[in-house]
Amino acid sequence: MRRYGGPFLLLLIGAAVLRVSLFGDLYLRYVQAGLRPYLIASGAALVLLALTTAALRPAHSHSHTHSHGGSRLAWLLTLPALALLLFPPPALGSYSAEREAARRAAQGVGTFPALPDGDPVTLTVAEYGSRAVYDSGRSLKGRTVRLTGFVTRDDDGTWYVTRLVVSCCAADATTAKAEIRNATAPPTDTWVTVTGTWHPKGTLGSPTAWPPVLDARTVTKIPEPTNPYEKP
Template sequence: MRRETQNILLVLLGGALLKISFSGLYLRYVKPGLLPLLIAGGVIMIGLALFGIVRDIRRGRPVEKTAAGSGDSAGSGDSAEHDEHDDHAEHGGHEHSHSSRSTWLLLLPVLAVFLISPPALGGDVVGSAADTNQTQRARNLLGELPTGDVIPLSMTEFITRTAWDESGTLDNRRVKLTGFLTRAEGSTYVARIAISCCAADARPLKVKLLGDVPSLPDEQWVEVTGQVVPKSASEQTSWVPSFTVESFDAVAEPAEPYES
């Protein structure tokens, strides 16, 4: 790969990182805590590219002067080199052309970041079972429930409590959940995607909705208020709890679509 191509790719890739960082799109790829690393990575890439460009410009000046000053003294040596260059162009030029074209294909993923804004992971990631490993890891993090008539809980805490809190602290308590709708085998679920680091380790979380569920499209984000069906999260239901709906509101997708 030519040095100029390397520098251009570094500038574009660094620019892509800064673009998704300052536009907030990075939340579709990684956790919020990784924002400083993304910004630092983009700045370093652009800095390295600019350093390489300036270095090449400085190195190129004396070479041009030397080549111009030694043109007359080269004589027959230049003629031989010219013949050799022509021979190389005749036999190897075609191969070099293909190499350059394949190098520029590396721009495609960079352009994709600039031109395409992928949606956050949604219903296509949610399988037929909840992630039991996630609830097991969070088992020891249970604390006291907040007070109030309606308790807003994350999907992670809600599923963890329904699966592992044998004391039934959520029984007969009104809870509000936020997630997107997904449907499977005639049932409707409110779901959320949880990540530990980035979208590559995404884990699906879902709750089965019972009662009067409005006919809204899949992937629609909602706030659902209701009560858990006691003992509904079990090995037989793949640890997916059931939730009796009392109120149902469509909302906009949150700026941070994933749970940690």
């Protein structure tokens, strides 16, 4: 059985990748939707490689295995693959958001394109933050906006609607958030949709304007979306 350790490990990893990418939307917890075909191809390639390796490996290839501790170490590597296959980790949440200092947008102060007609206007949390902190045209003034994200909070009770912004995969996630006022905070990590109006704060383009503030009118609890991340 030991001679199949390597192929078995490849098979587990390939099956785990296929499980999260081919049979549902779990892959969206880790990467952007456009990378799905590459995950499927990688998982299929690993499974095929495992089966081919097992079929071609000669029966005597396990000689002297009793003298090798490396085979036991190799079997330990199956644990992470089994965990991914059986218990996929959840999407990043408030813990990941709190580890990162407040992210500043790369742009300077300037005018932004006009918002669409009609209220409330749906914005990503990152879009709202950019307009609130950097828009010299004050395009948010007098508008009702709708933001969706999960709840994070400070020790003093201040709470935020928060999203993690992912360019490629969860490893490059950064944080966007908006402070919510005039509403009771749901439990941390609860997903909510908040409608409200922009509350001007601080000097435009300065650290005092961060994080942006929203005066809430409604706060509605929602299920976690299939894709929990925003694109930059």
